[in-house]
Each structure stands twice: as structure tokens, then as C-alpha cells.
Amino acid sequence: MGKDAKFIVRLSAEEREQLLGMINTGKRAAWVLLRARVLLKADADGPRWSDPDIGEAFDVSLSTIHRIRQAFVEEGVAAALTRQKATGRQYRKLDGAQEARLIALACSQPPSGRARWTLQLLADKLIELEVVDTISYECVRTTLKKTNSSRI
Numbered sequence: 181m182g183k184d185a186k187f188i189v190r191l192s193a194e195e196r197e198q199l200l201g202m203i204n205t206g207k208r209a210a211w212v213l214l215r216a217r218v219l220l221k222a223d224a225d226g227p228r229w230s231d232p233d234i235g236e237a238f239d240v241s242l243s244t245i246h247r248i249r250q251a252f253v254e255e256g257v258a259a260a261l262t263r264q265k266a267t268g269r270q271y272r273k274l275d276g277a278q279e280a281r282l283i284a285l286a287c288s289q290p291p292s293g294r295a296r297w298t299l300q301l302l303a304d305k306l307i308e309l310e311v312v313d314t315i316s317y318e319c320v321r322t323t324l325k326k327t328n329s330s331r332i
Contacts, residue, residue, distance in 0.1 A: 187249035189222040195257050196220070214238060215261050218248050273319045274312065281311050282320065283327055299324075 191199070199216040202208055208216075217238060221229040222245070229237070231245045252260035274282065285305055290297045299317035306312050306320070 187246070187253040188224050189219055189249055189252050190225055191219065191223045196223070196226070198257065211263070212261050214240065215248050218245055219252060219257070219260055222249060273315060274323055278306075278311050279323055279327070281309070282306060282323055285309075286324060 199220050202216050203213055203220075206213065218234055218240065221227050221234050221237070222231075231242050231249075234240065234245050235242050247264070248260050282302065286297055286302055291301065294301070299320045302320045302324075303315050303317045306315055
């Protein structure tokens, strides 16, 4: 029992027409057309190609074919023709104005009794000045690292 046995693609006549129309016009992104071709070849009521045959014909990995099949069975044609949203994307904690405040603070005189700013002191000061609600010293470090600013 292969991967393709769990998610069996059965296209309705309307879905088949939609996919064929998409491919024949060619007015879509190449990856959308590729996914449409995979669905058409995987159709249990049509050609019913195996995943290895589809992969070889279209130069697509078996895991990609599996994801297309799964998306079709679980969510329909529209989901199978779109890419998955990126997960684990790290969004910036500081915007440009907040970065500027951090850099200005790092270049200013350190607190009394200190020879220089530490990352934790900078993070705490940004919170104290209400520049941000929360911030880690690691975020301060990466922000200062990418600015290439000299603090001397």
C-alpha cells in the first residue's frame, strides 16, 4: 500500500474541465499548471498514474505529489492548486524607528557605574522608555549586529 492509496483523487467532470481549461490556456504560473497536471494524472476515474510515474513524468518529488493529493482530498481543488503558507517565519520585532532608537541608545553614554552598555541593559532600557512592550537581549544583539554600527 503506497502513499497514493490513502489519498485517492476522484475528479468530477466539472473539476476535470476546469483543470484542462487551465492547462490549455497556459495563463497561470508554471507551478499551478504542474499541480493541475499532477491531479489530472492521479485521477482514479481517469489515467490513474502511480506516484512514481507522475514524479518521473513531471520531475516532481513523491512528497510533493502526496501533499497535492492530500490537499485535494481534504480541502478540494483550490487548496491543491495553491502553495502552503510558510510556517516558522520570523517577523521583525523592531520597526525602523525602534531600531533607530536602539542604535542611538547603544551609542549614548552607558548608565552610571557601567563602562559600557550590555545587551540586557539595552533591552531593559527599551522597555523602560516604552519603545517596546517586551524584547529579548538576543533581539537586541541581532539588530545591532546587522547595523554594522561602531559604538566607539
